[in-house]
Amino acid sequence: MNSLQLVWKNITQQLGSTLLSVLLTAFGVAILCVIYITGETFEKQLSSNTKNIDLVVGEKGSPLQLILSSLYHVDNPTGNIRLDAARELSGNPFIELAVPISLGDNFNGHRLIGTEPSYLDLYNLRIKEGSLWSDSFEAVIGSDVARKQKLKIGDVFHTAHGLAADGHVHDEHPFRIVGILERSNTVVDNLILCNLESVWDVHGIAHGDHDHDDHADDGHEHSHEHDAADGHDHHDHDDAAAHHQHSDTGADGHQHHEHEDDGEIVAERPREAFVKNIGDDMLEARGDEVTALLVKYASPAAMGIVPRLVNQSTDMQAASPAIESTRLFALLGVGLDSLAVLAYVIMAIAGLSVFISLYNALKQRKYDLAVMRSMGASKTKLFSLVLVEGLVITCLGGFIGLLLGHAALFIINEQASESAAFIEALRFNSRELLLILAACLIGAIAAVIPAIKAYRTSISAVLGDR
Template sequence: MSKWYLAWKNLMHHPSRFIFNILLIGMAVSLLVIILLINKQMSQHFEKNASDVDLILCAKGSPLQSVLCNIMHIDAPTGNISISEIKPFLNPNHPIIKRALPIAIGDSYQGYRIVGVTKEYFDWYSLRIERGQFFNNDFQLVLGSEVASKYKLNIGDTLQSSHGLVGIDDEHHHDNDLIVHGILKNSGGIQDRLIYISISSYWDLHEHEVDHEHIHHEQNVLSNQELVNYDKTITSLLVKFNGTNIQSLNFGRSINENTNVMAVNPAIELNRLYELTGSASELLNLIGIILSIIAFIAIFINLSQALNERKFEIALIRIGGGSRTYIAQLLIFEGFILSFTGIILGLILGHIILFFSATKYHLADQYGIQGHYFCIDEIYVLFIGLVCGLIATILPVIRASNQNIHHTISKI
């Protein structure tokens, strides 16, 4: 009879105990896996979206809020800044700035943000059109793939924007219709949940008594260079430097000290965000580790109980020619089966829980969290878990090996 089969039959002799142990291990491992996947994906998501932006120029306020608003699109703006204040930074021949990207935020459609941009935005984030074209005139818009799919919007459809970012039904609706001119390919990022219009369209929507026909048919989309001719406001200016040098390092500090504009370094603010959330992650990790320790203590208790219940059986096996090694292998196999089954259950449960949570709360688009994401660290969880499970068998194995056969048989 196979040792693996015999070990399995021994475990199934008490199925309720076996199920309890693997559920305990599974719960502990699933918690660790969920924490691991969330931390890994969130950091990758934030770093990916912030990697192309060296500096954010915006209204003074909370630096972290400006990053979450202008890059992650999950917070409100700190205010608006005048184009006259950032006009020099829109110069294509600026000695320090390689690229500058103006953004206007403040409207929404059914809770999805409408972002005023120039055409440079699409090149900046390597966004491609799936249907239609990029906007060529005011009051034309480009939809993210999720928005188009959810509301079944097609080229030529019209919609009305609401003032504000929440998407409440009784919010003020702008009078002008926006025409769907293009739909973006799925990028797997924040951009799939955004709606894009030209910055000039954004301004026009906020003007009173707008001559819709005049604007829609005669005013073309403004470029970065053309924006400097307007005495208007935007939400922020995203900046990419030519390189890292003393001038670029001091650029933000100089702006903060000498202008009414706030300069924010996204990398620094994201590090602060990790520090703020780090203690919570560490606490959850600690809870997961404690549960794991309890789970593997349960393996030890399970094997010890099984050893006490089967000491006569083990003695008979020894009398029948079974060696200490054979008995030790049986116990090790039982510990391995318990550990492996519980860990695999935990890995599967972790992904399933995260998948449904990400779907329900839109975590994939807002934070880059997905249930079907796998990382190399999960293999480490499996390996470490198996090692811990085998360690839990050491004492029962020693007890079985040192069992006095004659003393045990004499009690029969």
């Protein structure tokens, strides 16, 4: 019988304590595996989702919330900004590219993003199948949307109101898939893209490129006249009151805006009256409004100019993805570090379990060891047998832990939010072998004392006691 066979026989004789040691080691390695891969994935996602976006402009509020909702799509927007104000900012010479986005609906958790074709340039996206949208209610979907929802070119789907998958479904406005994007390993893989007009139209909202009459909003009917010459609405901006109103021009040259409420003509209500009770604490884009503006600087000098210009000279706020992403990862790091400490404690307990198991087994096997010594086995041979036994237990637990960790990542990836980062759960990293080495090191340390005790086994003392 060779050494490995002898070690395996000794392990199986103490099956209960061996299984406990293996499981403890496996759990510790699995937790560390999940922490390592998840942290690495989040860090890559934070970088890839913002690499070409230098600034996000949106409604005043929490900068972190603005970044989370507009770039990572895991939070509700802070509100809406006027599209004309966003267009005006886009003309700044310090800005190379400014892309508006409008949020409002989702399909089975995948967010619908109203935007422009230049959005693809921000993420270096390419069409894998089909083509880009050319009309309203045509959609281009990310690769994960197609995979998870089993969608293909030509399929039709209906979006739900708000950010919850169980929101009110807009059955009257079906979207048709005209394109599928290549995998980019960014949040866009989980998004559905369309033009801005689709987001406005799905809520029955009037805007500059379409005629809409008698659209209800909070129980009021609105009538909008469009300029036949340029195809745009006339607007009257009351800066002093900070209200944005749609107006009709009467025969007397004055502007009027009236609402019909229970048969009576009532005065224009303030803007705030129309942003309440819309569900999910989110503001829908109304015609001439968008959720945010994604900005790419024309030069590094813009970093100190554009944010100050937006925050001080407009009623919008500017949030830096780099700054807010660093804050976000710092917050995530606290939780990951806490889990790592738990994993190290479990690994230490596993080492203690191995030590106790080997030490108790040694007491029961001391006569066998003495017999082996009398038959010619050296002290070094006995020492190595006990040491290898500790290594086998923890190494076995380490490999099982890696399998458990990747299985957990696969389940997390399948059950996570549709806007969450994609985790490559089935891909093994060579750096994970360090976890196996750490487990083996713990096993070796735990087996040292029992191995020394085996080394010092006295033949005469043990056999004399028999």
